[in-house]
Every structure is written in C-alpha cells, then in structure tokens.
Amino acid sequence: MQIGDAADASGISAKMIRYYEEIGLIPSPKRRDSGYRVYESSDVHRLRFIQRARELGFPVERIRELLQLWNDRKRPSREVKRVALEHIANMEAQIRRMRDLVGTLRHFADACEGDSRPHCPILDELAGDGADVEARPQRRRLRH
Amino acid sequence: MQIGDAADASGISAKMIRYYEEIGLIPSPKRRDSGYRVYESSDVHRLRFIQRARELGFPVERIRELLQLWNDRKRPSREVKRVALEHIANMEAQIRRMRDLVGTLRHFADACEGDSRPHCPILDELAGDGADVEARPQRRRLRH
DNA sequence: TATAGACCTTCCCATCATGGTAAGGTCAAG
C-alpha cells in the first residue's frame, strides 16, 4: 500500500500523512528501494483514529496523548476521560467567548437602522464615541 | 508621539502597529530624521477603532471595509450593518459547529467510567470499533 | 560632556494545520 492508498483509506491527505510523520505523530513507515513509503493496514487504522480525533476538534498535541493511551492497553480510562473533558472545557470556553461577542455585536446591529442614511451606531461604537482619545503628554522616560 | 505612546494609548502593540502599516490598514506616518515614526492623535483614534473591532472578533479584512465606511461620511448605514451581520452569521456558524462537536464528545465521555480500568468507549469510538479498515486491494491505476 | 539605558529601527523566525507548486524520480499498462 502506498501513500495515496493510505490517504484514500484514511481520509487524510498524503500531504498531511507526511506531515504527521515529520512531527512524530506516526512512525516512519518502511520504504521501497525507490523511496516510496509502504503502509500496512495497521498504519491506516492509526490514521483513521487520528482523523476521527481531528474531526472532533482535538488539536494534534492532544491526539498525541490519545494515541499513547490507545497504545497502552493498561491505561486507566480516567486518563482518557480527563483528556476528553479538558477538550470539552476548552471548546465550551471558546463558545462562551464567541457568544458574548455575538451578543454585544447584535446589540449594536439592532440599534442600526440599516437604511440609506449614514448614521450608524455600530461605527459610533467602534469609534469610541467621545471617549478620551485626546493628545496625551509625551511619554515620560521611566526613571534613571 | 512615538510608536510606544501610540501603542499605550490604543492598546495595540508597537509590533502590530507596524504590521497594520505594512498591510496598508493604516497610512504610513511621518518620520523624524532619525526614522522614528511620529503619530498624531487622529492616528490613535484610528488605532482604537481597529482595536475595538478586533475585540469584537472582526478579521482584519473586514476591518479594512469598516474603516473605509467610517471614512466615507456619506455611506449608507445599510452597508455597515451588512458587514456586521455577516460577521455575526460567521461566528454563529462556528458556534454551531463547536456545539455539535461538544455534544458528540460529551456523549462518548458520559459513556466512559473514568476509573482505573482500561476499558474506554472514547478510545473505542476513535478507533472505529470494528469498522472496515481492512487491507484493500492495491490501488488500481486510473485508465490508460 | 560622557554614559546609561529606555526607546526606536529593520530583518528574520515561529506559531498551527493545511494546501499549493515545482522539479524530478518511479512504476505499470498499453
């Protein structure tokens, strides 16, 4: 099996398979005399694991941990669950941040007529609308 | 006012101010004989606009549009609102994607005992759990 | 006036995961 077959079978592009090899996420496969990489079905199995984890949004470094746990047949499931829960917490934090942004922005957008007149509270808000952006005294050197 | 003052006043690092100049988001300021950049309070005003837009998650290219609209005193507010609504829609799409991922992943995590035993449905799921990942016939050359 | 040191300049590199391209070698079917 050469790299294109492994790519088709795993859903990971040949380009990314080489990259994962380069960063040590997957072992370097055997080579033919020509230099062509040769993959076994166990390699494809590993690649599919990686692909599913990527689909779930795990960053590559988390996947590195998951692969180690997967290879260790005696791992406590606690550790796997910890990795998963951390990832969930990260995503939820990001979701919260984005929801806040959406809420704020929608507030401004709601206040905007959206017609042909130029007045626009969105721009007013971004412009700071009278906040003190006046000339400040020249920077003063910090001690010495 | 030199770049460090503008950075302090706007909340944008000196590094990023130079970058925004390089990509044409802000005009090149005057220079002293020494080459030092000289900023006016109007420049700081513009930088604060940019900073607020970044805080709201607008990508730089959207901010470029917003700055143009801001400078055009006759723009219809419709156009500003369109940019804002597009950004909201993008963020909401991203939030939806992430919520789906969290839902799926939490489903797996809930099924995992998270104790000292090795059995773990999360890894089982990632591993494909009996999906057909068997050796496939060698790639066949496409016609010719 | 000389020095210290805070500040500025440009240039290059790294991030993260991915895609693109180019130049060149390999392989199998016709």
Place this chain on the structure above:
DNA sequence: CTTGACCTTACCATGATGGGAAGGTCTATA
C-alpha cells in the same frame, strides 16, 4: 518504449501575533 499516474523532497503561503538580534537614537543624570 512511451505515457501519465503516482511518488519524492523542498519551498512558500495562510492569519495575527510574539520573540529576538543587531544596531541606531534620544535624553536624564553623574
């Protein structure tokens, strides 16, 4: 033997940001 699908490595780009090096400028103070 030719064709062309496939492989190899090496480099560049993304978006927005930070880090650092090497070197020049400015000003307060000894």
